Amino acid sequence: MLVHLSIKNLAIVKTLDIDFRQGLSVVTGETGAGKSIAIDALGLCLGERAEASMVRAGNNKAEVCATFDIKSLKQVNEWLAGHDLCQDDEANSELLIRRVVSSEGRSKAYINGSPAPLQQLKELGLLLVNIHGQHAHQLLLKAENQRQVLDRFADHQAMQDEVKQFYQKWLESKKQLEQLQLGQQQRSDRRNLLAYQVQELDEFALIEDEFTSLESEHKKLSHSQTLLEQAQQSFYRLYEADEHSALTAVQSSLDSLSELQHHDPDLGPIVGILNEALINIDEASVQLRHYADNLEIDPMRMNQVEQRYSQAMDLARKHNVNPEQLYQYHQSLVVELAQLNSDDSVLDSLQQDVQKYLDSYLQSARKLSKSRYLASKKLAVQVESYIQQMNMDKATFTVDVNFDESIPPSAMGLDKVAFMISTNPGIQADTLDKVVSGGELSRIGLAIQVISTNGNQIPTMIFDEVDTGISGPTASVVGKLLRKLGASCQVICVTHLPQVAASGHQQMFVTKFTDDKTTETHMICLKENERIEELARLLAGDVLTSSAIANAEELLNSYQ
Template sequence: MLTGLSIRDVVLIEALDLDFAPGLGVLTGETGAGKSILLDALGLALGGRGETALVRSGAGQAVVTASFVTPADGSPIALLLDENGIAREPGEPLMIRRLVKADGGSRAFVNDQPASAGLLRDLAQHLVEIHGQHDDRGLLNARGHRRLLDAYGRLDVASVAAAHRRWRAAEAELAEMRESHDAAMRDREWLEHAVGELTAVAPEPGEEEQLAERRAAMQRGEKIATELQGIADLLDGSEGGLARLRQAARILERVADDHEALGEALAAIDRAIIEGAAAQEKVDEAAEALAFDPAQLEADEARLFELRGLARKHRVQPDDLSALAGDLAARLARIESGGEALERLEKSVAAAQAEYRKAADSLHKARVEAAARLDRSVANELKPLKLDAARFRTMVEPLAEAQWSATGSDRVEFEIATNPGTPFGPLAKIASGGELSRFILALKVALAEEGGARTLIFDEIDRGVGGAVASAIGERLSRLAASAQVLVVTHSPQVAARGNRHMLIAKSSDGIVTRTGVTPLDTDERREEIARMLSGAEITDEARAQAQRLLEPA
């Protein structure tokens, strides 16, 4: 709901601060007083074009600030603010400010944070509906008719949306599977060859490292085989060192008791024999480990080259060949079973589509029934508004399957025929200015609380009518104001008398500068203004009496 409007230096308005409240507010004034300036200023705050012509002559910039009630958490307005990074303070009103410079350019702020004019327009869709003779938004926008009908009938669109998501998700999964299967089929011959080749080789993790180490060991053994044999001969040959030490030990054993030093010499030789034997054992162990087998070396090298060649071919490490073999075999297996998987997914898509179709058909029937109720409700409002020759209908037509969406399978549009025998057509193209405004009012009354924005502005909806029709317009605006804030710019005293608050728009001049101002009227001032509207320039007592009767509760 709009709670305040502050205007600075807009056309003829130098400075103006207005407060608004729930219910029906009326704005009156003589022709040319500047009522359109007020709406232009509000339109600027709601994302309208920031034209330099709006800046008051002699001023550097024009500024308009509109305040609205605090948006509820989870509301479309709150979600828009959150999505655009606009901070919200609990309990604080929503503040929208627009600035237009005289030399060109404009800036916008939401809650004192920079914002785009596009965000202002998005917010405006949920804040204010302005209906006039040249309005091209709100009820005239056929794209919103389906939502309005669903809200009016309180229809279950959520289940259709859920069914649509499941259907599209199943289709996406099927498309992905088909793409994967088609790609796999193109690679089938290569996969069969690769799996056969890898299976024949049967690589094992870590095998390449083991083969490389064993080959290196045999190559080292080949190089030092002669040296090892020479060491063995020197240690344990018939003329080797150990044989000579043992001979010396046997001789010393016979004479060791003859002198202490001989015994010590025998002990030293015994130790030398033990160490020499240990050395011989280690040399033999090394010789065995480094034993060179030409056949084994050739086999290891062939296996090593085969593994490394496969690794280069498939662009993996040799240790990854075993895992690759498993992956390729799995892909090949999926090809074999892919036909069955595709068939299962196709059945899932068909089932999901059938579920969506069932939900959409049910919604379609509910829409047709709601449309009939809405048509009857609007028809009841047309005659009192002097539109008794006109006809209204809500078209609910099935869409082509390619156009089915989360909102169902229908196209919904409000249509009218203004005269008997004339074809139905869109609201904006068929109705004249005055008729269009009254059609919008009839629709708004019929839709009651389902119109969306909580502030409705009607600009001269009563132009060209008077008497009973004007009274009917005023009565319906009053009914509409019971569930929404309604502001109406009017020339009709019957409409003005229905308001909960009355503001007078007037132009003044000091001979040099002309200004537009807005004054809230008290009860006596209001009676006087309505009397002026009834009688013209000269207010008569009869006009005052008639104004009093209009102001009296029905």
């Protein structure tokens, strides 16, 4: 529970330190004194948005620190441990949340001294405090919020999660199906074209790197006669031209110089070069003769190569690719065609998935609807009992749950939930927005909040003037209701009603001080005699009479 709240330089607060206890704590004070400032400050610690205007004029920053006793809060301790935010020296018995807001609007947050993002504050805040603001009751007029109230009361989160899960799967598969169906005609046209192109290329059956080989062979066969003639002539000049062959000339020079190198050693290197040349010419001659002997002039092979080479060139031009890329292009078309063919099977599979998930969704939605229906009867009985105690003794309250498969599926199911009420006998029940007044709506809202708290693991409940529109005997019932609620959890209530204020286990008083230059808000915990005076002021106004004090004392004693 919340045990301490420290505020510095926030709005009209300079410094404020407040200790809270278990039970019902009521907050009263003058109009405009800032009774809700503590709630606003606590909201910052729970992740609410920070603004530069929150910083007290003339200061660089505002700071709020909230301390919670978490010894018995298992969920909170598990959350802190999961985020490595436990305090080593406190043995997980205390939690400190700190929020600093600069005059430029920037803010920093800390959990047990460690920097934390706002999302973590919000997650942790949901486990610590439940705040009901002045306008919370107005949300009851919306059907969506009525369904949420019923779901919280029914406590069937697992069913809600199952419905949401099947809804998301159905929605995802439906989107995929629609995307495939949207381009179905284009894919069909493309598949037909690819089938023709792949068949044509399959029939040609070009293998990898074949075109390079074809091109090389085509050049060789096209010049085979010239190659043969030049090879034979070169062989003749190198080897067979009797006295005029290259081999004879080199051999003659080598013989002459070999004899002369005895007279001049400088001829030795030249003789060596000529000797190597003689060997090379002889080897070249042998290879030329072998080349000429094996070079075939085959008109039939030439025709085959010419035909296949030309066909490859034609196909490359037809598909607008380089001939060397024709094989890879063929393979890419095969892959694309296979993908398009697989899309048809995916389409069939998706159609089956869509129907499967829709059937599962409907089944889960019906189960959720049944649970809502059973819970609606229990909720209606409890709400009716509470509001009849709050000066609505003739009112009847029902919760309608209508399962409608004709409406579009949603993550929340297929139920239309409506809170129905009749405030007077003989008047047909209708929706809240058409029947109840503002005060009656406040009573209904308060009853629902109290009922929703039963079994709630959140340790602190805060009500910010939720008793607006309530007065007289009804206010006394509200006070008793809040005090009863304070027996099971910590309740903090900002109120202007003396009957509610008197019901508190402790009472905080907010006052505003100004010296025409600055304004400050103070909050103090009232002693019993101070409480009597404050209750008298709430009962009779600023002028305290002996009868007002007597009434206040009697009112306070009625709750003791």
